[in-house]
Amino acid sequence: MDQLMLVVQTCVVMVFLNSFIFINACYGQHKNILQELSNKKFISFHSSKASDSLPPALLNYFLYDSLRHINIVSNVNVITVTGNKAQAAAFVSASSGRQKKIFRPEWSRPLMLDTVKISLKSFGTSFFVYGQKLIPDYPAISFKHFVILDSPGHSLTINGKVYGGDNTNKNLDIKITTKDFLLMNVASAVNQRVFGKAVVDVDLRITGNSNLPLLEGNFYLTDETDLTFILPEKNSSEASAKSVVQFIDQDSVVLKATKTTASATKKEIQPGKYFNESVQIRVDKNVSFKILIDPNSGDYLQLKGAAKLNGGIDSTGKLFLKGLYAPDFGYYELNSQFLNKRFNLLPGSSIEFNGLPVDAKMNIRSVYTINTSPKNLLGNEVGSVDRHIVSSFNQELPFNVILFLKGTLSNPAISFDIQLPDSNNTISKVLKNSINNKLLQLRTDISGINKQVFALLAMDRFVGEQSTDFFKGNDAGLSDVAQESVSMFLASVLDHLASDLFKGINADLNLTSYQDFATSDALQQELNVELSKSFLNDRLSVTTGKNFGIESIDASAKASQQKGSRFLPAVTTNYKLSADGKYLLRSYTKNQFEVILDGYVMETGLAFLVTMDYEKFKELFWKNGEKAGK
């Protein structure tokens, strides 16, 4: 966001630069002003003497402490303004000057600006001044229809004057008007915080003094505007905080925990001291903004819609905005390593500005709709119901994954919800209630909802919950995932699941270093495949030892079975041929005490089972699809 400030500052300075450079030079406060300007790295003057490549400049400077005076000769020919980001070449002609002590400069006579071209990298476009006149009228400087042109040739007109006050603080009374002015046109580039195109209509009046300019009027972003803002990347220390180990040098790092006092409480956002928001900033309804939430992955928020905001600049030159921006249209684009999804903005989303733009509060809701069957979601948690209701669980329904984007622009926080759209009237009440009850229950369980959202986004389906999932204690890993962007959320859930997975998969390979390994795309994909495999594996259950027909899962036995290196005798493995477990394949070993009449022998076999569970005997005779009790 600093970049934005830079642009605004540059903008303001540039508007005046053409005139003020000379004025201030004549004015004699060049030392201050130059220092000030060069501190801000906007300009620095080359010497008055001719450089090799340019015609001799007749403007002589004796800067700083050398002679403490300035000798201005008429017919200034060349001034080169260079800066970090700005390059301007000015061919200026000024008529006559006078020699005065530096402390009491005076001026008169108009200053002609023949051809001035100003190019600013961060604006990506050039501004031109052709044959315009500055009218120094001591102690004021007047602009009379001073015109600056943009590259397509639209004009920006400055009227008014700078007058009175003391040397460091001049009074201002300037009017700037323009229409369809191409203020900015930058292609995306490295180190560029803002890019895109800005076409503005401006009707601004600047009063007050140069220390505290008062802005008033209208600033209108026309429909040709299309801007992209890049939010600063998240501090990498946060990422490393998730890692297992950090390498340090004890001598240079203090590890002793300083008692964390309440200093963490955030400083109140204080709007600029002299902030006034008398500039009305309007945004055309066709203007689109793109906010890059996660520069690493490329997750962004695209917004489009009209806005009316109030804005202003404080004494330090910072831009302040106030008002509510409620876009009509927009979406959140997820650009994770392995999937792309678009969440469409829901009505009622807004960004509330009240101070620095980066501190704007987001209240954005967006939705991604997936058609999937609720079967895995409801899973085993539906008690005894009719078979036809159970079969209706298989039907595909639209589910909305709601993405909430809250927090400030500089520090966004996401959260999720899963909803069944109300409009769906085709499904039975029982099914609808069951789904809504489950979703209601999920909302109290962050890790649960995170897991389901991950499954919906990554695999387009719900994940069946197992009773054994609840062995993991608090499951802090899944409730404590990254919330800065959807991509980071996904990566973080994946990491968590991976750490569990890899314990099984590669335990004998020492690849606990999955965190470092998972950096490459290919590995991430591999992980994804493994993940979906493991989710599908819930049809397999294994028990060791004597079991009494209870289908519980013995994790270690399961792992050993999956490795294909069966070692334990007396293992019973069940594989559900149908998801409801009606058809089952079972491999078993019976021990010596169960095999009758054969002496000390064991029996190994494979069985096919058909099971029908029922509460009342008549349920056995219901046919599929038969509507009972309706």
Add this chain to the structure above:
Amino acid sequence: MFRFVLYCFILLFAISSCGVQKYVPAGEKLYRGADIQLINQGKVTASLPLLKKQLKLATKPAAMKFALGKPYKIWWWYVLGQPKRPKGTRAFLKNKLSEAPVFASQVNVDATAKNMQDFLTNLGYFHATVKGDTVNKGYMTSVRYTVHIFPQYKIKNITWVNDDSDLLKLMQEKQEGGILKRGNGYRLSDIQAEKDRLDLYIKSKGYYYFSSAYIMAYADSTIGNNEVDILLSIKKNIPENARHAYTINSISVFPNYTLLQPPPGTSKTGMTNFDELLIRDTVHKFKPALFKDAITYRPGKMYSSIDQNTTLNRLINLGVFKFAKNRYEQTIDTAGNPALNVFYYLTPTKRKSLQAEINGFSKQHSFLGTQASLNWRNRNVFKGAELLLIKGYGGIEMSFPDSFNRITNFRAGVEASINLPRFYIPFIHIKEYNLYPPHTRLLFGYELFRKQYFYSKNIYRLQYEFVWKQGSNKEHWLSPIALTYINAGKLTDTFRKEIFYNPALLININSELILGSTYSFTYNTTNPFEKRQWYFKGSLDIAGNIAGLVTGANETRQKKVGGTPFAQYIKADIDVRYKRKLPNNFDWINQLLIGVGIPYNNSNILPFTKQYVIGGSAMLRGFRWREIGPGSYLPTLYDQRLFQLVGGDYKLQFNSELRIPLFAKFSGTVFLDMGNVWTKDTILFGKAGQLKKDFYKEIAVAAGLGVRFDAGLILIRADLGFPLRKPYLPNVQRWVVSKIELADRNWRQQNLVLNIALGYPF
């Protein structure tokens, strides 16, 4: 025919290997694979080839398959093209024969080098450098990674950075037995394991919201001398709730939970307070006492993950809930301390079930068979998760490799059992909080057994048994009452005739009552990934001791109970298995089996159902079932045909096999089996079968090779064995190794035994 196929393959291979080049897109090269050069830049003590192998795994993408330097599978990929239907023949061939080409442009050399470097760092080989260079050769590119490796860093000190919190004090207390040890090599996995270990401990001390990710480890590798200091601390920015220990405020149970109803409110109305548990069971489906036993903790206790897991496991294992879950809600108790409200949501499964089952099996002694059964279950007969099972079955089994394929057994039977998820002993209540709930089973069974052409037997069983697990890897099984009553009938004329000639056969059809008690204990290595794995099973079977005392029996079949002579014996056996993982996924597996049965007073041999046998597909694979002994006895054809078992009272068996992964789902094996059985008495097989002092001279030895196909759920194997030592030969001629003549048809017919069976032999 075979030659034709071979030539075809050679031809195809020749075509395929030269034809790939033309398919490679312009500007692309095929990726040949990675080559790693490890340069030891110091005294690296670890095995470099092993490291190299591990590093190889870090190279991505995986290289294609090559044969004779040619990527033959790619050729198929291009030739077969894009199948039109996803399940057609072409798609099938494409799946089976080809693989997608990997191009050099898909290889990210720098990222891979970085991964390899990270991998080495994670193993403590700091400052290792990895540089990747591509080498072009024809239409292929390979990558050569040069790895400079320095000695592994060792841990010098492990320190906790103290912040005086209770949490940290707990951690420090638990420092003993840590995974990180001074002098050990630095390994990232150890640090993670140590964190997990501490996390587990912390969670058992009330810190519900803690997570292993909240422990930070710092490593200072700047101290020199190839040593590293490990500093551990608790992260500063962990959530506030992770810093406190929680007590249990309330426990609510919803045993009738279903999503059809909205989530139950947390208000206490409608709840029954039973033994400090709040239970809402409006339809009285379950007795509250069920939860009293299943839930191992009560309000007021400090939260512990052990309680949480134990309780959940016990609830799942009750078998009446198809879904059980818990929820912990943060709250404040009356004293204002952090506390948790616990909710158990239990979705009952349907109460009854009807099940039809058909199975195919193989028994250790080479019988193959099939059985069909119909089972009926009621999972909650008395509202306390009691499982009632009624089962009817019928089956048939045959012994194919047997010299008499007329031996076919038929079985039909019924069984009724009731299984309780607790110790059930009348008038005694045993309180226990094990991870797995114990089970008590009472079983009645009847089986009709028919041995074709000979006789039928009626078998009646009554069993009262307990099973409980002591941890996940120790299981006890105690059956204080195990009654079996057997009587024979329906003798065929053939059999009667045989009895006339050989009255010893009567032993087959003697009525018998076994008044037994059995106990067995099983132990196995918990972690299936451990290099060395053990399995142990010990059993003790005592029968007729009380009946013997009461009746004062001292002679064979002298005393009777209910008109039937009872068996009197003590039998103990152990089964030890040891598995050792070898490189290249080879497994070496061993089994030792020792069984001793001592019939006394009222019995002179063990009942047939309890005898030890040898030979056959899983015990001694170079000898057919029934074709080997007890002792040095060689069973005659007559014995083989007419005796139900050719078994003994003592057994010694040792097996060893090396399992070798071959390709796809096939694996091979090389095995060595040895052992024999002996009798106590001479009644059946004379002196030759009796256990003597020099019994070790009568041990049979066999060896062989096998192929196994792992069909996922079950494994099918074909083991081909032949004898090395035949105990029935005269003492000095028993070793027959020198007589092996694979080329001799006669030898092959007499000695090779093909054992086909399901599942591993041991």
